[in-house]
Amino acid sequence: MLPSVALHFHPDWPFQDRTVIEAMADAGRYRSQFETGTSNGGLTAQAGGDRWQWESRLFGGRYDGGPKAERPLYGALRLDDPYGPATRFGSAHLRLRPEVTARTTFCYPDSVFEPDGVVEIVGADALVERMLADRFDLLDRYVEAHVHGGIRFAEDIDAIVLDPCFAGTSIERAAARLGCAVEFHPGFRVVTELLDDDYRGVAPAELARSLASDLAPDVIGEAARSARHDPQTLKRVWHLLARFGRVIDA
Numbered sequence: 001m002l003p004s005v006a007l008h009f010h011p012d013w014p015f016q017d018r019t020v021i022e023a024m025a026d027a028g029r030y031r032s033q034f035e036t037g038t039s040n041g042g043l044t045a046q047a048g049g050d051r052w053q054w055e056s057r058l059f060g061g062r063y064d065g066g067p068k069a070e071r072p073l074y075g076a077l078r079l080d081d082p083y084g085p086a087t088r089f090g091s092a093h094l095r096l097r098p099e100v101t102a103r104t105t106f107c108y109p110d111s112v113f114e115p116d117g118v119v120e121i122v123g124a125d126a127l128v129e130r131m132l133a134d135r136f137d138l139l140d141r142y143v144e145a146h147v148h149g150g151i152r153f154a155e156d157i158d159a160i161v162l163d164p165c166f167a168g169t170s171i172e173r174a175a176a177r178l179g180c181a182v183e184f185h186p187g188f189r190v191v192t193e194l195l196d197d198d199y200r201g202v203a204p205a206e207l208a209r210s211l212a213s214d215l216a217p218d219v220i221g222e223a224a225r226s227a228r229h230d231p232q233t234l235k236r237v238w239h240l241l242a243r244f245g246r247v248i249d250a
Helices: 020-027 050-058 098-103 121-133 170-176 202-211 217-226 231-244
Strands: 005-009 073-077 092-096 104-107 144-147 157-162 181-184
Touching (some): 005 144, 020 170, 073 092, 073 121, 092 098, 098 104, 104 121, 170 181, 202 217, 202 231
Parallel strands (some): 157 181
Antiparallel strands (some): 005 073, 073 144, 092 157
């Protein structure tokens, strides 16, 4: 059986007048940032932008003039981490069915660093070996995946994996509308007074402490929906939780 891929996201962060997971359930398919105009990484998904240029280079211009809906969707190769392979991009992840891997390409490092090129799954083992040999931070250790041909939740997803803080909430109920299984990973929580100011800077650590003494993903989501905080600083607050808040070591 082919290994599978996961796509990370923040289910309770805002998208237009609702949450991300509600928008996903309404759409019935996963949309790239070229369509949504949002991202948990860089905001360069536009003609001539950095993401547009590196996709043009990696995929030989295949998507340059095509519809936005046909562009590749970004995730990471699943290994053995119950939290998912690329937690810097969100507390939840979609676990794709193994057959989707046959239409997926991979690169290492992340495409923002302009890797040499992409490979299909037969070449992914070498990328994993390189990744494991590098001494990168936990949030930077993943083999990037590009799913071609779109993702429809009912057909292409084995499960959506949520943080347990969302159990019994409207987020879990919206996730159930995707048409796949809903599962939970061990969870992220951190005592904010113990956070390292040097990891992502003083401002994110101070914001984390102002939000809660005991931080979980739903607290950050509520802050994001309030629109009272700088989104980039909130993204770094999430990085603090993702890096230091694992309930179990993986």
